[in-house]
Amino acid sequence: MSESLLRPDVMIAFAVMTAVTVASRLGGYWLMRYVDITPRVRRMLDALPGSIIVAAALPVAVNGGIIVMVALAAAMTVTIIRRNDFIAVVTAMAVAALARAAGLGG
């Protein structure tokens, strides 16, 4: 074989990325060993799911333009009506795919 299946420099880059990610994954859990779960800390942890959701998804929605916003609104509407995450995700993907196939938006 003329070309390597696993190039050494690429493996080094992956190893560094993995180290950073593993440190992120385990670091939070490790740190909380030394933090008392006071009512205040409990409130902060309880606010994390919603806060991470909004922080990760809102800029994507705003940047994605009208199609992405309509798709996410459709996902939330489906969830309010049916409480079925699966149908919500598939609906949003279908809305975005169909709107783009029809040449709408960006």
Added chain:
Amino acid sequence: MTTHITKAQAYWGPDAIWPGIVAIGPMLPGTLAFGMAFGALCAQRGFTLAEVEVMMATVYGGLSQFVAVQSWPPELTASSIAALALVTLTVNIRFFLMTASMRPWFGTLPPWQSYTSLLLITDGGWLAAMRYREHGGANAAFYLGGALVLYFVWLFSSVPGYLLAEQLSDPRTFGVDVAMPAFYAAMLVPAWKGARRAIPWVISGIVALMVQRLVPGWWFIIAGAISGAACAGMMDEPAPTHGHAA
């Protein structure tokens, strides 16, 4: 997440494995589609399939992998690898907050069990586990069962994408780019506990949008998330007379 439910200590039991898998079910089409799009991207960027699988198995962070491969340097040097590490950190540092929030639940497990399980934390697995915990669940197998299924679906997902690279080059065609945000948006609905509990979300959203405009890269996720949590920490407990009904 409601403080008035007394939560049991973590334990392992087979009865929560299947419910845990069902709970992450909605993530599977998006995970599969995202992995396929990633495989296609890697094929176009000249990675071998073996390299792609190594990355899927070790880094195991879909968004960070996508961002890294899209900004992959033409030549790997110490400084360009450091740049890749930094972009990976900014995308994945949210996992830090996620596993921090697992401590009150998993803290009584032996470290080899808790740390090993939390290596597999992902957005979908964590959100599903948090919702289970919120309803008083304590069985750690709920989290681990879903996490393992997500991991192996993710490992497999890039292979068809890699082989069909031509057809799948644009993830937007099939709406893949909205799969993850749509899952997030759907998870927000059951998390709604009234306007007062949503104030940190608003703070998080405003900060995330501002940071995204002002700071290049992916710092906006962690900046918004920390701001939201800090806001919740600064808010006083609701006065008992208001109850928890709001």
